[in-house]
Amino acid sequence: MTIQEIIQPKNNVYGKTPVLTDTVMHYCPGCSHGTVHKLIAEVIDEMGIQDRTIGISPVGCAVFAYNYLHIDWQQAAHGRAPALATATKRLNPDKYVFTYQGDGDLASIGTAEIMHACNRGENIVVVFINNAIYGMTGGQMAPTTLIGQVTSTTPYGRTVELNGYPLRITELLAQLEGTCYVTRQSVHTPVAVRKAKRAIRKAFENSALKKGTSFVEVVGTCNSGWKQTPVEANNWMVEYMFPAYPPGDLKDR
Amino acid sequence: MAEKVLKKGNEVIALAAIRCGCDGYFGYPITPQSEVMETLMEEKPWETTGMVVLQAESETSSINMLYGGASCGKKVMTSSSSPGLSLMCEGLSYLAGAELPCLVVNVVRGGPGLGTIQPAQSDYFQATKGGGHGDYHLIVLAPSSVQEMNDFVELAFELAFKYRNPAMILADGIVGQMMEKVELSPQKPRWTDAEIQQISGSWATTGKTADRAMHVITSLALDAAVAERFNEKLIQKYNEIREKEVRFETIKCDDADYLLVAYGAMARICQETVEMARAAGLKVGLLRPVTLFPFPSAELQRLAPSLKGILSVELSAGQMVEDIRLAVEGRTPVKHYGRLGGMVPDPGQALEALKQLFSI
Amino acid sequence: MKEEIIIAGFGGQGVLSMGKILAYSGIMQDMEVTWMPSYGPEMRGGTANVTVVLSSDRISSPIVNRCDTAIILNQQSLDKFEAMVKPGGLLLYDPNGITQPPTRSDICICKIEAAEEAARIGNAKAYNMIVLGAYLKKRPVVQLDNVIRGLKKSIPERHHKLIPMNEQAIRRGMEAVIDVC
Numbered sequence: 005m006t007i008q009e010i011i012q013p014k015n016n017v018y019g020k021t022p023v024l025t026d027t028v029m030h031y032c033p034g035c036s037h038g039t040v041h042k043l044i045a046e047v048i049d050e051m052g053i054q055d056r057t058i059g060i061s062p063v064g065c066a067v068f069a070y071n072y073l074h075i076d077w078q079q080a081a082h083g084r085a086p087a088l089a090t091a092t093k094r095l096n097p098d099k100y101v102f103t104y105q106g107d108g109d110l111a112s113i114g115t116a117e118i119m120h121a122c123n124r125g126e127n128i129v130v131v132f133i134n135n136a137i138y139g140m141t142g143g144q145m146a147p148t149t150l151i152g153q154v155t156s157t158t159p160y161g162r163t164v165e166l167n168g169y170p171l172r173i174t175e176l177l178a179q180l181e182g183t184c185y186v187t188r189q190s191v192h193t194p195v196a197v198r199k200a201k202r203a204i205r206k207a208f209e210n211s212a213l214k215k216g217t218s219f220v221e222v223v224g225t226c227n228s229g230w231k232q233t234p235v236e237a238n239n240w241m242v243e244y245m246f247p248a249y250p251p252g253d254l255k256d257r
Numbered sequence: 258m259a260e261k262v263l264k265k266g267n268e269v270i271a272l273a274a275i276r277c278g279c280d281g282y283f284g285y286p287i288t289p290q291s292e293v294m295e296t297l298m299e300e301k302p303w304e305t306t307g308m309v310v311l312q313a314e315s316e317t318s319s320i321n322m323l324y325g326g327a328s329c330g331k332k333v334m335t336s337s338s339s340p341g342l343s344l345m346c347e348g349l350s351y352l353a354g355a356e357l358p359c360l361v362v363n364v365v366r367g368g369p370g371l372g373t374i375q376p377a378q379s380d381y382f383q384a385t386k387g388g389g390h391g392d393y394h395l396i397v398l399a400p401s402s403v404q405e406m407n408d409f410v411e412l413a414f415e416l417a418f419k420y421r422n423p424a425m426i427l428a429d430g431i432v433g434q435m436m437e438k439v440e441l442s443p444q445k446p447r448w449t450d451a452e453i454q455q456i457s458g459s460w461a462t463t464g465k466t467a468d469r470a471m472h473v474i475t476s477l478a479l480d481a482a483v484a485e486r487f488n489e490k491l492i493q494k495y496n497e498i499r500e501k502e503v504r505f506e507t508i509k510c511d512d513a514d515y516l517l518v519a520y521g522a523m524a525r526i527c528q529e530t531v532e533m534a535r536a537a538g539l540k541v542g543l544l545r546p547v548t549l550f551p552f553p554s555a556e557l558q559r560l561a562p563s564l565k566g567i568l569s570v571e572l573s574a575g576q577m578v579e580d581i582r583l584a585v586e587g588r589t590p591v592k593h594y595g596r597l598g599g600m601v602p603d604p605g606q607a608l609e610a611l612k613q614l615f616s617i
Numbered sequence: 618m619k620e621e622i623i624i625a626g627f628g629g630q631g632v633l634s635m636g637k638i639l640a641y642s643g644i645m646q647d648m649e650v651t652w653m654p655s656y657g658p659e660m661r662g663g664t665a666n667v668t669v670v671l672s673s674d675r676i677s678s679p680i681v682n683r684c685d686t687a688i689i690l691n692q693q694s695l696d697k698f699e700a701m702v703k704p705g706g707l708l709l710y711d712p713n714g715i716t717q718p719p720t721r722s723d724i725c726i727c728k729i730e731a732a733e734e735a736a737r738i739g740n741a742k743a744y745n746m747i748v749l750g751a752y753l754k755k756r757p758v759v760q761l762d763n764v765i766r767g768l769k770k771s772i773p774e775r776h777h778k779l780i781p782m783n784e785q786a787i788r789r790g791m792e793a794v795i796d797v798c
Binding site: 054055056057058060061067070074075076077078079080081084087088089090091092094095096099116117119120 | 280281283309311313314315317318319321322323324325326328329331333347348351355462463464465466467471472473474475476477
């Protein structure tokens with residue numbers, strides 16, 4: 005058997021979903037965003053809902069998410085994505101609407117919007133990337149930054165006296181009547197990636213069932229912001245992030 | 258002709274919205290305009306036209322709901338009063354930057370800060386000069402009657418979609434709260450999906466189908482050269498609006514020695530002032546800008562040489578007066594008279610001010 | 618023809634709705650009308666007032682500095698609005714609770730014991746219609762049948778059974794109004 009005989013479409017066992025564009029991602033090597041983007045693209049592809057999906061990108065590293073998924077996008081002001089999603093979904097009940105937000109966008113400046121969208125039980129999907137730092141602006145403290153964690157605005161480590169506690173927003177949102185599915189995932193191992201994809205798929209399926217808001221947190225790494233190699237960052241995440249933000253389903257109704 | 262009913266300006270905004278086929282209203286209660294959402298909730302348009310009405314958690318959220326709805330090519334609106342508008346300024350800048358059509362109604366009350374709930378016109382700068390950040394303009398309509406509160410809802414949507422730009426109805430506590438005889442517009446259906454495709458199909462986020470490229474609604478342009486080109490395109494649009502959409506009303510201007518310039522409720526009061534002045538033998542006319550952006554600068558320029566003076570009468574410390582001065586370029590003296598903080602001058606006080614300021 | 622009316626009293630006395638019925642009656646008679654309320658905390662028990670303008674021509678200002686008629690239902694409003702009545706104009710007031718009656722001699726002053734009359738017919742809610750009747754007796758700017766049509770327009774259908782009672786109250790007011798000077 006020659007190489008030419010092997011390289012044939014019928015022998016493909018894995019390929020890039022056409023929902024992903026060919027644009028080279030601007031994310032740093034080792035960043036979790038790219039993996040999560042791919043999972044969302046695959047879910048959209050597998051569900052056959054590309055023409056009915058509207059994504060809302062945030063302010064933060066993922067502001068350019070619209071360059072990477074072949075769907076219609078709205079790019080929101082900082083923190084306001086859930087408000088855009090609310091109106092988009094209510095005015096287009098047959099569409100799949102999701103927001104993609106980081107920890108600064110969702111858990112700091114946009115706290116009111118996410119709380120109320122979830123509390124109203126908007127039939128949307130929220131994908132929340134928690135890497136405990138502001139990536140795009142250069143590594144400042146996020147609401148989810150751990151106690152003792154060094155960032156450019158907590159150069160001696162986050163202290164409770166100065167900055168309060170890491171905000172466990174996902175736990176808060178799970179308390180709300182309007183959320184139907186609240187889960188925390190990660191994408192640092194092949195097993196975790198597969199689980200995260202199942203969670204995202206479930207969230208999208210929920211939105212068609214009008215069960216309320218589905219919220220998928222992905223605990224991710226920001227090795228640039230954390231000033232670590234990708235492998236170090238994955239290990240650091242498991243060692244320090246998981247105790248504060250344990251993976252698993254918080255709510256499944 | 259349709260039956261005339263007695264309605265408050267705020268109620269009429271709500272009824273006109275339903276009747277012009279508005280798709281969604283998103284708002285937050287604030288005096289003196291809460292009747293807008295109250296009327297909508299009472300009318301339950303979601304059972305008739307299918308219009309969505311939602312009480313948001315804040316004005317910040319309301320305006321961003323407009324961003325979402327407008328991105329889909331839907332006719333969406335909100336209403337608020339001054340402090341609420343300040344919160345919306347961020348969103349307005351983004352809407353203008355993303356070239357999204359929508360309607361924002363400001364029933365102005367006195368400021369600054371929490372201020373008063375009484376009528377004012379002190380948000381003129383905010384409405385016409387931007388309010389939010391960046392080089393942008395809203396299309397601003399200033400109704401001076403309850404009938405215009407009805408008529409301008411449809412007009413505002415028409416202009417907003419024509420130019421892909423947010424439009425504002427800049428009312429005040431008087432026009433919002435007063436009742437007058439009004440002929441409501443006939444009921445129109447909301448746009449169908451096919452009509453939305455026809456009107457906004459080239460840009461709206463209606464779902465990426467196989468036959469077209471993806472649509473992205475954003476105001477982000479990191480590359481300076483790209484951002485400059487985009488700003489120039491916006492300026493071109495504003496210049497076209499300046500050229501084509503100026504609206505105003507003149508009363509007894511032809512032989513006038515003195516010209517009052519007033520908009521909204523203040524223009525109604527000044528109409529009476531003109532009558533009082535004429536009765537006393539003074540040749541006074543009134544120019545009422547109906548659009549505040551674009552401002553009727555050319556008409557003022559035309560009238561200026563034959564005038565002995567212009568008095569801008571505003572419920573503010575002197576905001577529109579700056580645009581008048583820019584328009585007449587020193588051809589005639591321009592003065593300002595205003596009451597502040599929710600106080601409203603009566604027609605006689607405006608006349609006294611005219612006489613005093615121009616030593617008549 | 619143009620009639621500028623200020624109605625002023627406590628919130629809860631039906632000041633705003635009396636104005637609204639008057640304005641609607643004007644519409645029934647093909648007049649131009651404006652109704653401009655004081656608004657805000659007054660709605661909840663403080664003083665309330667409304668300016669109604671009825672005119673055969675387009676109305677310019679909904680805000681007036683002088684009025685043809687002032688209908689006054691408490692002392693604070695009397696203190697505030699007596700001076701605004703044009704010479705030769707009408708000041709109609711309910712003496713209930715008035716400690717310092719109006720003093721002007723260049724206007725027509727009338728009183729209506731509306732609180733007392735409302736108690737007599739056993740219907741406190743008819744209070745403002747009694748006052749309206751008294752006003753219409755002195756200033757028949759709108760015809761009674763147009764007032765009834767205006768009533769029908771301004772109150773919800775489910776309350777239409779109360780219209781005969783309101784009409785009776787208006788008639789009672791017409792009878793009970795007293796010229797002071």
